[in-house]
Amino acid sequence: LPHPDGPAARCASPMAKGYLTYFESGVLGSEGGEVYAREALEINAGCSYWISARDRISCQMVVQAAEVGAAGGADGTAASKGETGGKEEDSDLAFILPQIIPMGTITRRAVENTWLTAANAKSNRVGSELKSMITAPPGYCFVGADVDSQELWIASLVGDASFKLHGGNALGFMTLEGTKAAGTDLHSRTAAILGISRNDAKVFNYGRIYGAGVKFAQTLLRRFNTSLSEAEAEGIAKELYKQTKGVKIRGRKGLRGGAGFWCGGTESLVFNGLEGFAQEERPRTPVLGAGITEALRKRYLGGGGGSGGGGGAYKKEGGASSYLTSRINWAIQSSGVDYLHLLIVSMEYLTRRYGIHARLALTVHDEIRYLAREGDKYRCAMALQVANVWTRALFSQQMGIQDLPQACAYFSAVDVDFVLRKEVDMSCVTPSHPEAIAPGESLGIWELLAKGREAVLDPGVRGADVDVPRPERFGFEERVPVMEGLGGADGEESGRAWLRAQIAGGRGEVDRIVREAGAKGAGSVSVSGSGSGGARGKQVEKKEGSEPQAKIRRQRGKEVASSGRDSSEKMRFLPGEPRSRMGFVDPAPFDEWGLVRSMNHPQRDVGGPKAWTMGLGLVDHGKGWAMPGKVGMSAGVGRH
Structure with a gap:
């Protein structure tokens, strides 16, 4: 049976919901051409949503209008029948207070188990019209928008930052030029x-x-x-990844410090940039500089330089766990939270500055919905467009791009609706809701401008004096963008070589670029930084006499190893001496935790036969271990 999770997964019952697509496409069927199995699956799939959502809906925190002394509309005024979308004014007006955890994940996204996870209405699912049952109070409406391809645009911007130009890489160009309506965007x-x-x-x-x-x-x-057969799917996937992500190049000392990078794919620049963020010692989002949780920092993952499993997958690499895909996911999704925060702060300023009667009702990741008074709905929509321009401009500026194309500056549409739903033209007809809901209004920037005075943010109109924000009270200190702080200063030649290497056709071309860059360097080794904005590398100069000194150290290590000296004999590392050149024979495996515990108990064997006692003189000051200038250390631990 074609299991949805692949050929290695256990099928169990073919009557599970995941097999419905196979019955619909004719791959599976009932004996004798009957449709009983398909009908049973459709009934099961149709009821599954309500079965899982029923308890969560009944546990909502509901506040009756009578409990707070409200009467009629939210501002105490009644609304006409037309203002409420053709519905009679309800006498049992009530409000739902969503039980939201504002920052419930490592990406700082909000968490809530009903409204933030509610599916869109589907004609075959009972109860899937849930969101559309939320209606604006009389005299009010919902004004909101979905950020167009938010995460895709952020990822493409990371690649564009290499050239400091919107649309500079293939993914950025398609994101900029493609449109959903014309079927030319990436997803279409x-x-x-x-x-x-x-x-x-x-x-x-x-x-x-x-x-x-x-x-x-x-x-x-x-x-x-x-x-598709298994072989066909495998062939398509491999070819697609080769053309988009490219091939992994490792061990080129002249590029990225010898770390691996992607080259030859249409999206190689994007992947290199995202991995650069993820592999920083203290990863921060490129716009607001929000940090990642300490649990996913390299120092606690033992370096984590490889391509570890995503979604919590655990991979051993050099004895350390690597959650690279989780950190890449964080870089994009946490930047999406930055986007949302900037939108909310901008809207807070605009609504108070221009006296717009609106307040934030709900955000669902890349969606934002305001509850606005009917008379202010178009001004609220225009404020959303202005806030989006500000937000996108700040994102571009912090990425090192000093302009903003009109194609991505505005929301493609701002929805004005009297119910909550994904699109204003969704009828929301389901088995449990057979009546269609009247459509709302969807307005692009040109439609808003055509509204004239109804949508104008007039500087002469101000909110209440006590409520008008005064940002001039706060000083502004320009900070170095996160993108510029990645990797340090870079030379023009090293930057050009790093860009050429990423768009190279294969390993042979990369090697040629490295040789050319080395010849132009004339005695210096170009090391590209881990940042994504071009080659933020460092020039590491070869010090005079350093090579003979290294030979002496290696020779000393060989003498120690061949002298038969006991591995537990104390030795002292010379200042700056690389341990990897000491030439010690690898000792037997030992208990690392026992080693750590023994640091404060140098005279006591606390870890059994595998724990070596060491008198390092370490003192815990609450901020890490303080290391003396010269430390006696067992020679056998040198390689560790």
Whole structure:
């Protein structure tokens, strides 16, 4: 049976919901051509949403209007029938207070188990009209927008930062030029190439950007396109990754300090940039500089330089766990939270400055919804457009790009609606809600401008004096952008070599670029930084006499190793002497935790036969271990 999770997964019952697509496509069927199995699966799938959501809905925190002394509309005024979308004014007006955890994940995204996870209305799912049952109070409406391809744009901007130009890399150009309506955006093109739906293509593309491997892509292809065989899915996935992500180049000392990087793919610049963020000692988001949790910093993962498993997958690399894909995911999604925070702060300023009667109602990751008074709905929509321009401009500026194309500056549409739903034209007809809901209003920037005075943010109109924000009270100190702080200063030649290497056609071309860069360096080794904005490298000069000194150290190490000296004999490392050149014979495995525990108990064997007692003179000051200038250390531990 074609299991949705791949050929190695256990099938269990073919009557599970995951097999419905195979019955619909004709891959599976009932004996004798009957449709009983398909109908049973459709009934099961239709009821599954309500079964899982029923308890969460009944546990909502509801406040009746009578409990807070409200009457009629939220501002005490009644609304006409037309203002409430054709519905009679309800006498049992009530409010739901979502039980949201504002920063519930490591990416600082909000967490809530009903409204933030509610699916869109589907014609075959009972109860899926849930969100559209939330109606604005009389005299008010919902004004909001979805950020267009938010995470995709942020990822493409990381690649564009290498050239300091919007659309500088292939992904950035497609994000800038492509449109959903014309079917030329990345998700639409991917869907057409792979023969899957656009929503499925979004899952596929974001999985790639977040670092998922070929196996993940192969499984998704089989799930989304049931006509593909295992061999066909594997071939398509491998070729797609080769053309987009490129090939991994390792061990080129003249580039990125010898660390691996991607080259030859249309999205290699993006992946190198995201890995650069993830591999920083203290990763921060490129715009607001928000830090990652300490649990995912390199110092606690033992370096974590490899491509570890995502989503909590654990991979051993050099004796340390690496969560690289989780850190890449953090770099994009946490930047998305920065985007949302900037939008909210900008809207707070604009609504108070221009006296717009609106307040934040709900945010769902890349969606934002305001509850606005009917008379202010178009001004609120215009304020959202202005806030989006400010936010995108700040993102571009912090990435080192000093302009903003009009194509991505504004929301493609701001929705004005009287119910909560994904699109204003969704009828929200389901088995439990057979009546269609009247459409709302969707306005682009040109439609808003055509509204004239209704949408104007007039500087002469001010909010209440006590409520008008005064940002001039705060001083401004320009800070160095996170992008510029990655890796240090870089020379023009090293920067050019790093860019050329990323777009090279293969390993041979990369080697040629390294040789040319080395010849131009004339005695210095160019080391590219881990940043994404071009080659933020360092020039490491060879000190005079350093090579003979290194030979002496290596010779000394060989003498120690060949002298038969006991491995527990105390030795002293010379200042700055690299341990890897000491030439010690690797000792037997030992208990690392026992070693740490013995630091404060130098005379006591606390770890059994594998723990070596060491008198290092370390003192815990609450901020880490204080190391004396010269430390006696067992020679056998030198390599560790």
